[in-house]
Amino acid sequence: MSATNTAELSAFWRVLAEKGWHGVTMRAVASEAGMALSxxxxxxxxxxDLLLAHGRAVDAEVIGGTIPDDTSPARDRLFDVxxxxxxxxxxxxxxxxxxxRDLPTSPLLALWLLPRLTPSMxxxxxxxxxxxxxxxxxxxAKGLVTVWLAALRAWEKDESQDLSATMAALDRALDRAERMAKMFGFADRDSAAAAASPAGALPPPEAPTAAV
Structure with a gap:
């Protein structure tokens, strides 16, 4: 079972998919998960708290599935991650x-989520x-937030089996970040390809989603 696929977290996302963020209640999540509210x-x-738990679970799953690789370029390693x-x-x-899709109508949630993306990145x-x-x-890390959000926006619309549009968007975002990093002198010999851009060098992120 996926590290992110616990009964509670899966139930949370099913309730959210059906009712939207404003319709999520802890009672609904407990009922969907088949567990007592207590x-x-x-x-x-x-x-x-469920959002934060999911974010931590995603971080752990990606880290746990990473095979150390000192031979591939940093950019390729980051693309894979x-x-x-x-x-x-x-x-x-x-x-x-x-x-x-609910975030534009939930500005306080968006403001709460955005700073929590940086530690994940x-x-x-x-x-x-x-x-x-x-x-x-x-x-x-702040530059990578923008890269990640670009990939997420593409993924939101990408219903293909191979996620080719998402991969292409991520590739373009990494290219932009690398150019900005070099332009502003924030790249070294390894991290130049690591989408390490200075804060504000890329367009401001939209619809931040710390849970993911």
Whole structure:
């Protein structure tokens, strides 16, 4: 079973897919998961907590499935990591897509989610073997947020079996980030291809989704 596919988290995404973010209640999640509400409360405080738990589970699944590789270019390693993150979202696609579409009507949720994306992206850089130390590492993580959101927006519309449109969008986003990193002098010999762009060098992200 996928690390993200626990009964509670799967139920959360099914409820969200059906009712939207504004319709999610802990009682509905517990009922969908076939568990007592008191048992759900022992582990989760609110729907926000379920979102955070899912984000941590996705991080762990991607990291756990990463095979150390010191021979491939950093850019290729990062592409692989982010596509495997997309793969980890596939089982809950309907709920994740619904959340993304609900975000424009939930500005407070969007503001709450955005800062929580940066730590996840730092973990993705770590999984790809890319430096996250110091101010440069923080800028890389913030740049990767924009890359990830570009891939998510493509994935939202990509219903193909091979996710070719998503892969193409991710490839383009990595290219843009690499050019910006070089232009602003934030790239070194390994991380130049790692989509490490200075904060604000790319267009502002849309519909942030920290859960994913």
């Amino acid at each position: 048992d759900l409360r022992r582990h989760y405080v609110s729907p926000f 982010l596509m495997r993150r997309i793969d980890a979202l596939q089982p809950d696609r309907a709920g994740v897509v619904r959340l993304m 730092a973990w993705m850089l770590e999984a790809a073997g890319i430096d996250t130390a110091g101010p440069g590492g923080l800028l890389r």
